[in-house]
Amino acid sequence: MRRLNFKKYRDAVFLFIIIIISASIYILSLNGIKIGSFFSDFISYSVYEVYTVVDYPVDISEKIYGNYIDLLSVKAENNVLKSKLKIISYKLDKYREYKIENRKLKTLLILKNSVGNKTVPAAVVLHGIEGWFHSLYINKGAKSGIKAGDGVISYDGVVGRVIHAGARYSRVIPITDPKCVFSVIDADTGTMGIAQGFGDGYMKMRFVFNSQQVHKGDTILTSGLGGVFTPGINVGKVTAVTKKNYDIFQKITVTPYKNLFNGKYVLVEK
């Protein structure tokens, strides 16, 4: 029992001594007496090499982590930029639409100034597709002074005639409709006739005698007779001419101009 107590006492003494010694070494070191500085330098340099090697993966992982963090911020920024891009793209589309609308309105204004009759500008609200709908709807009606039978034109040429005028809208039949009949003239030969729609996207030029000159490829314009359309507006081109000896009149097929159903803005001639 006494030996055990002595052992404990001896351990405590040793601990006390070693603390005193280490404290003394430190105090001496503070006063400029460097004990073991050679060892510390050696340890410092040798462990530094190990430290550098072992620290390399940590350094690499820190760089990768840093890059990952940067990537996350770039991703977040990218999302913000994407949303901004969507807004800008939407605005750009709107501006493009405005640009197209502006161009069309300008051409309509030119047409309005060139047409002698009183006109009412209108927009096509429902586009008829050839063969599907045989009529177009425009956003002006009787309140704007439009009545059934008025001619409808666009910058590209004759569109059709008003068949029904509502209070705020009107229904228009295109020139390819069999009900649409108006006076035309061959711009190349001066031959006059009556244009009437076939209903299948073409027109026929009626009442042209066999003796009169009409050739394939001639341009057909409005003649102005009947007072529906201003003279000289494009109607289409002659695509077929058939003459028979026993018939008084020629059979002339006219193909309307390309953009008959593409116009958005039209003028209604009164």
Added chain:
Amino acid sequence: MIISLMFNNDSHFGHFFVFPNLVIAGIVYISAYLDVYSGGIMSYILFYIYGSMTPLDPTLFGFIGVVSYAVSYILWRKISSDNFLSEILITFFSASGYYLVLFLIVYYRLGIHFIYLNFIFSYGLPASIAAALISPAIFLFFKKIGYKNFLKRNQAILD
């Protein structure tokens, strides 16, 4: 030690990131299973090497290491049980003693004036807790690699 040096604690003042000081956990293990002579000298040497890699005087770390060892050695003999909880508690108190002495010397002797509360709550205490929590794993590791060698030499605690 190398791992501790890699995440050199002395360079993380004022940061939230605190890496556990594995050397302290090692010293606590040594104080449990080695005799006082070998343990005292080894603790001085280990902390001297550790201090050699810091910008401070390595003899300072040697001194603090011996003090920590002494605290740990005394606590092991007072508690006299070998379980996770005692490992954690003793490591925590030894680490707290280590950081307290380090702080006092650095503050008063070297004149590097940290803010008390900042040092305690953002560095000293978290580092001590981290070292304490990691200590069972360190103990297990040392037992796996050197259980027979150390245990045969000193049965002080278990006796």
